[in-house]
């Protein structure tokens with residue numbers, strides 16, 4: 169309704185079209201009031217010209233043309249609007265299904281669309297009408313719908329294909345929404361303008377087709393429509409008899425109806441705001457969650473990764489971006505995950521939550537959440553647990569917000585997909601969540617483009633928290649925002665964590681930020697976790713040479729400002745097998761003959777502070793450990 173008001177307010181053409189359509193509809197509705205004469209009554213003189221008793225004259229059989237026009241509007245409109253509706257429904261279903269499902273289903277549907285597109289319209293219409301002759305108005309509607317849906321399907325499919333790849337659709341799928349919900353609740357509102365345009369276009373086609381069929385005598389000529397009026401005028405030689413009014417009246421009405429549809433169509437095009445329809449750049453915020461525990465995980469870990477191996481299958485072979493990672497996330501803690509860009513942090517997050525899409529793949533290992541291996545779950549089990557047990561927030565995740573849905577609906581969506589139906593409960597929860605992440609509740613009624621980046625990111629965090637998952641994985645959730653907003657959001661995340669007692673995995677390359685916000689920190693390098701320790705311990709006593717280097721690359725939390733040094737060299741390629749320590753080439757403490765030849769191992773000198781470095785291997789000679797080396801590789 170709001171959409172219609174907007175179209176009418178902003179487009180004079182649409183306004184004119186709607187007024188014209190209303191006039192024609194009123195003619196049909198109020199026909200008995202507007203004329204006392206029956207359209208089939210033959211009680212008058214033949215071929216009487218317009219004027220006097222007969223406003224638009226009479227036919228060869230002495231019927232009143234004005235009465236025929238009013239009553240004829242009923243069937244003509246009924247056929248036009250119903251056929252438009254049916255054809256648009258077919259076009260929308262076929263177009264969206266083809267875009268959503270892809271693969272074999274799309275191939276079959278595309279063949280069907282293309283076949284209907286290449287079949288010549290009018291002959292097909294005539295053959296189909298001849299086949300269904302005698303079926304009355306219903307058969308005419310069916311014939312027109314059957315021949316008129318393919319163009320709309322093709323246009324909708326193209327637009328839906330671009331939507332299908334938008335992040336908010338990926339996010340909706342990941343958050344457990346089924347195909348019907350994704351198609352109808354997420355994609356369809358974005359296509360509303362196009363669907364409406366398709367409807368009016370098809371309705372116009374239907375009116376013209378009905379007129380053509382009737383004119384050719386293929387329709388039900390015993391009924392009064394504007395088309396059959398033309399048929400009888402032609403059959404009785406109206407123009408030869410000089411009775412132009414018999415042809416002009418229905419002809420003009422058909423033209424006016426066509427104009428009304430076309431004007432509305434233009435108006436929708438004008439108003440279908442590209443900012444809204446094509447809004448938003450990228451977004452990568454996904455929200456997900458996991459199901460109930462069957463057995464408690466070892467070490468009471470909430471999430472336990474065991475020897476997780478994951479990466480990408482490329483034409484040149486496998487990229488092993490995550491290499492045998494074993495890591496626990498404990499209840500209620502913030503686990504920070506840090507490392508240089510490209511070390512596999514995001515791949516780890518996606519693999520652990522089973523969200524790694526092709527060409528990504530999990531090559532082995534386990535990801536056990538409350539006793540259940542996520543990697544072993546069926547799609548349905550996974551759908552049930554995602555978002556309810558765990559959720560994810562990614563960098564620029566605000567782009568998962570659907571640009572044409574109000575924020576409220578999108579916050580509700582998450583909860584509704586997991587069974588919360590009561591409107592009052594949804595509203596109350598949404599308000600609570602907004603208070604939690606520091607947004608005024610009146611923004612629930614806003615559209616995403618009315619919010620700043622920081623607010624959108626908070627909305628996404630609110631959505632990720634909607635079902636109070638036990639674990640929220642945040643992959644650079646604030647990197648796209650300015651420092652002040654970043655800090656505020658991080659403080660709020662921490663407050664939420666304390667209040668709800670959830671665990672957070674916080675991923676960033678900013679180690680100093682992690683030291684401030686995390687309970688424990690794991691350092692990743694070349695796909696492996698090379699050091700893991702309580703945040704304060706890691707800050708005060710970093711053990712791995714890589715961690716030390718990483719630490720010195722960031723400003724200290726306190727004390728005078730100093731020039732920071734980067735880490736010379738580059739990480740190794742993850743495409744091949746790595747022998748020994750992956751940091752060997754860049755390590756100032758490397759021990760040739762040890763670090764580059766032995767399989768990497770983890771040593772735990774201090775409890776709770778394991779480190780994958782031979783400097784902590786008690787079997788290695790301590791004299792060897794004291795040598796410093798310049799890095800082999802340089803930037």
Ligand SMILES: Nc1ncnc2c1ncn2[C@@H]1O[C@H](COP(=O)(O)OP(=O)(O)OP(=O)(O)O)[C@@H](O)[C@H]1O
Pocket residue numbers: 480481482487489507508509510511512513514515516527528677742
């Ligand atoms: N689609 C892909 N195909 C092949 N390799 C990929 C693909 N996506 C990522 N990689 C590689 O996987 C490795 C790990 O990437 P990932 O994005 O997980 O790292 P990251 O630590 O999260 O980096 P950043 O901090 O920049 O996001 C990188 O070396 C990257 O080049």
